[in-house]
Amino acid sequence: xxxxxxxxKSLTSKELxxxxxxxxxxxxxxxxxxxxxxxxxxKTVGVAPVGCAVMAYDYFSCDMVEAAHGRAPAVATGxxxxxxxxxxxxxxxxxxxxxxxxxxTVHAATRNENITIIFVNNAIYGxxxxxxxxxxxPGQVTQTSPYGRDxxxxxxxxxxxxxxxxxxxxxxxxxxxxxxxxNVLRAKKAIEKAFRNQIEGKGFSLIEVVSACxxxxxxxxxxxxxxxxDKMIPYYPLGVFKDKEANA
Amino acid sequence: xxxxxxxxxxxxxxxxxLRAGCRHYFxxxxxxxxxxxxxxxxxxxxxxxxxxxxxxxxxxxINMVYGVAGTGKRVMTSSSSPGISLxxxxxxxxxxxxxxAVIVNVQRGGPGLGGIQPSQSDYFxxxxxxxxxxxxxxxxxxxxxxxxxxxxxxxxxxxxxxxCPAMLxxxxxxxxxxxxxxxxxxxxxxxxxxxxxxxxxxxxEHNIINSLYLSPEVLEKTNFERFERYAKIEKNEVRYxxxxxxxxxxxxxxxxxxxxxxxxxxxxxxKEGFKVGLIxxxxxxxxxxxxxxxxxxxxxxxxxVELSMGQMIEDVKLAEECLRPVLLCxxxxxxxxxxxxxxxxxxxxxxxxxx
Numbered sequence: 001x002x003x004x005x006x007x008x009k010s011l012t013s014k015e016l017x018x019x020x021x022x023x024x025x026x027x028x029x030x031x032x033x034x035x036x037x038x039x040x041x042x043k044t045v046g047v048a049p050v051g052c053a054v055m056a057y058d059y060f061s062c063d064m065v066e067a068a069h070g071r072a073p074a075v076a077t078g079x080x081x082x083x084x085x086x087x088x089x090x091x092x093x094x095x096x097x098x099x100x101x102x103x104x105t106v107h108a109a110t111r112n113e114n115i116t117i118i119f120v121n122n123a124i125y126g127x128x129x130x131x132x133x134x135x136x137x138p139g140q141v142t143q144t145s146p147y148g149r150d151x152x153x154x155x156x157x158x159x160x161x162x163x164x165x166x167x168x169x170x171x172x173x174x175x176x177x178x179x180x181x182x183n184v185l186r187a188k189k190a191i192e193k194a195f196r197n198q199i200e201g202k203g204f205s206l207i208e209v210v211s212a213c214x215x216x217x218x219x220x221x222x223x224x225x226x227x228x229x230d231k232m233i234p235y236y237p238l239g240v241f242k243d244k245e246a247n248a
Numbered sequence: 249x250x251x252x253x254x255x256x257x258x259x260x261x262x263x264x265x266l267r268a269g270c271r272h273y274f275x276x277x278x279x280x281x282x283x284x285x286x287x288x289x290x291x292x293x294x295x296x297x298x299x300x301x302x303x304x305x306x307x308x309x310i311n312m313v314y315g316v317a318g319t320g321k322r323v324m325t326s327s328s329s330p331g332i333s334l335x336x337x338x339x340x341x342x343x344x345x346x347x348x349a350v351i352v353n354v355q356r357g358g359p360g361l362g363g364i365q366p367s368q369s370d371y372f373x374x375x376x377x378x379x380x381x382x383x384x385x386x387x388x389x390x391x392x393x394x395x396x397x398x399x400x401x402x403x404x405x406x407x408x409x410x411x412c413p414a415m416l417x418x419x420x421x422x423x424x425x426x427x428x429x430x431x432x433x434x435x436x437x438x439x440x441x442x443x444x445x446x447x448x449x450x451x452x453e454h455n456i457i458n459s460l461y462l463s464p465e466v467l468e469k470t471n472f473e474r475f476e477r478y479a480k481i482e483k484n485e486v487r488y489x490x491x492x493x494x495x496x497x498x499x500x501x502x503x504x505x506x507x508x509x510x511x512x513x514x515x516x517x518x519k520e521g522f523k524v525g526l527i528x529x530x531x532x533x534x535x536x537x538x539x540x541x542x543x544x545x546x547x548x549x550x551x552x553v554e555l556s557m558g559q560m561i562e563d564v565k566l567a568e569e570c571l572r573p574v575l576l577c578x579x580x581x582x583x584x585x586x587x588x589x590x591x592x593x594x595x596x597x598x599x600x601x602x603x
Contacts, residue, residue, distance in 0.1 A: 043447035057456045063445035065318045066458040071311040078315020081299045086447050107304035
């Protein structure tokens, strides 16, 4: 019988620790499929973040490095500079990339560092139990914004793609979402392109994946995906923010 | 040995690192170590595979070091005291992931922004951990530009041999002074690194560079194993200079620039008939405990000469097991003890011994 669907080779058989309904599993799969399709597992080095995806080093079957909170782009820079022929990616959440690691993110982008960043934005700190993130929406209730994010006190959410697009250097920046089949397919294409850019030596590619956190949002998985569509995407519009290939 | 050339301490470190096969350097400007960064900026782009990068911060620089160290290649960063504080997070991760790397601290006075004059007040930070968790660095303390070069070379070898970060703990004087130096021969890493992340090439299981162990039993085991390695370092790698100790009745303990001033004080006191000697730790972790303990059986007391409010003196007291008095002769904030000050404190010790 012909196999019509199977686990990507670039994922290990380790059981994922993610909560029921969490899109991290889907996004891991998209990254692994891209690595499989491009045939680069043997020369890829991944960098895991601190946050929910901290144990990504157990899930991807390529060589992996676990970075300190927010430092993945700096660690990836070191790896890529030492191994320019290899493919280096980071997988980071919103707290990691857009709060504590903002300097590392911006400077990797402005160097057009030839790496691929997968940035999962679910508007909350998941691993620590649901605190306000740099991308939490105005009014969003979290453990550290129990009366809703008050922008007068906590400031406004950061739109990472828009911000990085203001830089001259980065090669490719796109925001996608993992909330329905159509968006997942689009995300798959974007992630693969981000890896292909690196193989072709084009430079910095960042794919922001708008995602959900049913557990810490206090919603059912279905309701959480609806919240992505109704609340997140209007604040974080999907699309290509920078593509030097298209502009060339 | 090659012909001697006149070099600044900071540049001697940089050149020695290149000759040790280091082709990856990440830095951030800070006085008084900037010549080292500038030297690397000039040389590395001209060398095959050479990578120089001015990072956006000391935090990023040390994390770039972590990335390169994970690939198994020789890598270095350098900074001065406030910058080294910023690097502590990354140093703890490098130690926790059992990676070799070389970190240079050309110390200046503190705390806080402090000053830019020489200091030894990062002794605690360098020898007692510095970052979070149970770990040590191998800490080497040069006392001449020649040693800046030689100990840099050695730091790479020791870091690779024991899979741990090594620190060259210099000070602003050492960094800025010029002396003739015979540069070390070209070498490179001599140990295999099967743990490195270089891409599996689909020929082996994936390697993981990591310091996270959620099971306390497993985390404890990694700590125990690391400390077994530290025990080997303490057994094999203690280095110190014993100067005029054969007949010494009084022992000065000093390293770096303080040891050089101490030698002048010893010459002057010997002329006056005082039998004073010096133990100069070259490694301050591991600390030459045995040498100090053995000296305690022969001498009447110790003077710890330091450019700090008295940090190494604690290790001296632990090592000599309270057998003899230990006096502190110190300056702080970028000041250096003078020959006269060392003589005066050593004479206090002599007087105390005669009472």
